[in-house]
Amino acid sequence: MTDAATPEAGPAIASASQTAGPYWHLVDFPEWADTTRHFKDALPPGERIVLTGRVTDGSGSPVTDAMVEIWHADPKGEYPDPEGPANEFQGYGRCATDSNGNFRFVTLKPGPVPASGHSRVNALQAPHVALAVFARGLLSHLCTRLYFEGEALNETDPVLQAVEPARRGTLIARQSEPGTWNLDLRLQGEGETVWMAV
Amino acid sequence: MSEIITGYRRPAPEHQPPYNAPDYGSTRLRHPKQPLLQVPHTLTETSSPRFSPERYPQTADLTVLEGAKGHAMGERIIVGGRILDEDGRPIRNAMVEVWQANAAGRYNHEGDQHDAPLDPNFHGSGRVFTDENGWYRYVTIKPGAYPWRNHHNAWRPNHIHYSLFGAGFAQRLITQMYFPGDPLLALDPIFNTVPDEAARNRLISKFDLELTQPEWALGYRFDVVLRGRDATPMEDDHHD
Numbered sequence: 001m002t003d004a005a006t007p008e009a010g011p012a013i014a015s016a017s018q019t020a021g022p023y024w025h026l027v028d029f030p031e032w033a034d035t036t037r038h039f040k041d042a043l044p045p046g047e048r049i050v051l052t053g054r055v056t057d058g059s060g061s062p063v064t065d066a067m068v069e070i071w072h073a074d075p076k077g078e079y080p081d082p083e084g085p086a087n088e089f090q091g092y093g094r095c096a097t098d099s100n101g102n103f104r105f106v107t108l109k110p111g112p113v114p115a116s117g118h119s120r121v122n123a124l125q126a127p128h129v130a131l132a133v134f135a136r137g138l139l140s141h142l143c144t145r146l147y148f149e150g151e152a153l154n155e156t157d158p159v160l161q162a163v164e165p166a167r168r169g170t171l172i173a174r175q176s177e178p179g180t181w182n183l184d185l186r187l188q189g190e191g192e193t194v195w196m197a198v
Numbered sequence: 199m200s201e202i203i204t205g206y207r208r209p210a211p212e213h214q215p216p217y218n219a220p221d222y223g224s225t226r227l228r229h230p231k232q233p234l235l236q237v238p239h240t241l242t243e244t245s246s247p248r249f250s251p252e253r254y255p256q257t258a259d260l261t262v263l264e265g266a267k268g269h270a271m272g273e274r275i276i277v278g279g280r281i282l283d284e285d286g287r288p289i290r291n292a293m294v295e296v297w298q299a300n301a302a303g304r305y306n307h308e309g310d311q312h313d314a315p316l317d318p319n320f321h322g323s324g325r326v327f328t329d330e331n332g333w334y335r336y337v338t339i340k341p342g343a344y345p346w347r348n349h350h351n352a353w354r355p356n357h358i359h360y361s362l363f364g365a366g367f368a369q370r371l372i373t374q375m376y377f378p379g380d381p382l383l384a385l386d387p388i389f390n391t392v393p394d395e396a397a398r399n400r401l402i403s404k405f406d407l408e409l410t411q412p413e414w415a416l417g418y419r420f421d422v423v424l425r426g427r428d429a430t431p432m433e434d435d436h437h438d
Contacts, residue, residue, distance in 0.1 A: 010286045012423045014207075016214055016392040016401060018359075018374040019224075023305035025297040025323030026361055038253065058227035065309065071247060071367045079245035082365065092247030113241055130242050130367055137224030139215035139391050141372065145242075159237050167232075187228045197208075197234040198243055198368050 017140040022065050026134075027096035034106040035070075035093045044089045046075025046108040050180040051146065051173070054101045055133065058188030062101025066135035068185075069094050070105055070146075072128065077111035091129070112153055126153035126160060130198075133185060143198040146183045149174045159196075167194050205239025206368045206425040207284060215391035222387040223348050243368040249293040249327075257324045260296075260338040270320035272301025272339030274415040277375070277403070280332040281362060284426030288332025295361040296336065297323040303342030312344050337415065343382055355382035355389065362422060369424040376402045377418070 020026065031037055036048060051070065055063040072091035073079050080088045091110060095103040113125040129146040147154055149172050154160055160168060170193045173181035185193050217229035237243075261270040277296075281289040299305045299322065302314040306321050320339065328334045343353050357374040364370070376383060383389050383402070392398040400423075409417025 014425045023307040086250040137228035196237045
């Protein structure tokens with residue numbers, strides 16, 4: 001092998017996605033569903049929340065072999081510095097759906113994400129969680145976002161406002177009990193989640 | 199940090215599989231019927247979780263299980279390659295997760311009831327990190343082909359699943375690595391969902407004599423390319 005200086009390989013085209021299939025080991029780590037697991041008593045300030053939901057298919061049946069991933073900012077609305085310490089809080093979690101199609105995460109509620117991004121969305125973003133769903137039958141993962149009901153910034157969030165009003169509700173989690181936010185994900189059909197080309 | 203950051207390039211439709219692929223039956227009730235909402239890339243999409251071997255220990259040899267006495271059965275192979283972006287830049291310190299069936303074509307997974315033996319010395323999952331030049335490498339056994347119920351006499355070609363993270367969550371990728379010369383590739387509905395022939399063939403690893411270790415194991419080279427950044431110049435270009 002030669003380890004030449006970079007970039008050396010020249011332009012290329014991104015590799016094609018393929019399904020994760022039904023038999024997998026990415027979901028062997030149930031503890032990954034709790035983003036606070038590394039911190040014990042030294043958890044960064046913020047509100048600890050639970051995110052729940054149920055994944056169903058076009059027939060309304062639960063999707064029992066899916067994996068959901070979350071990615072979100074910290075309570076201050078910041079993402080980890082790529083050059084920063086490895087032990088920072090990271091709003092990344094992974095959870096397999098159970099025999100009822102349910103997933104459950106424990107994490108810290110994200111703050112509003114500042115106006116740094118593509119010029120078209122040069123506005124403060126409402127607190128949100130990026131969701132990615134992987135499963136048999138999904139040749140590429142499906143992406144969407146979870147927003148929190150009642151956030152004033154939802155009214156001006158550039159992504160949420162790009163969704164037609166009648167379907168916006170598919171992205172807005174509601175509290176089933178204090179601190180527990182639920183958002184069901186519908187892959188197909190009536191009430192289909194607004195899936196995003198990210 | 200600059201006020202304006204660039205997003206990632208959008209894939210051409212022929213280079214990625216569709217969600218609705220009738221020949222692959224499981225897509226029928228699982229593909230969205232509404233068009234996807236095109237969303238611009240914000241910090242949420244251009245940032246990514248960071249993984250370290252300290253928190254996510256490596257398993258670079260799948261043929262030896264911790265605490266087990268024996269070795270996995272099958273043809274030992276070495277798999278290596280580079281993780282790059284579309285501009286040819288290496289993805290450094292990237293976490294690469296792999297999983298696969300055993301040599302008999304059976305996953306060590308409760309859902310897999312294929313009538314083929316489980317191997318007590320093989321679990322079938324590994325995790326490695328790329329180095330400063332984007333290289334990764336692991337040792338495993340060649341996975342077997344196995345039947346599935348998609349259609350009459352359906353068999354999956356030999357493959358190893360890959361899961362990768364880049365520098366932005368928009369680069370997230372799960373894919374499969376195939377083996378050269380496999381007669382099942384031409385018949386496989388999953389492989390053939392990628393419309394462009396060259397794009398499909400990039401999922402096939404290459405036999406590599408340099409990776410091959412004399413008297414020990416054959417080597418296969420498999421490079422993975424993650425999305426590159428848009429060409430839009432960055433306002434704050436000292437980051438690049």
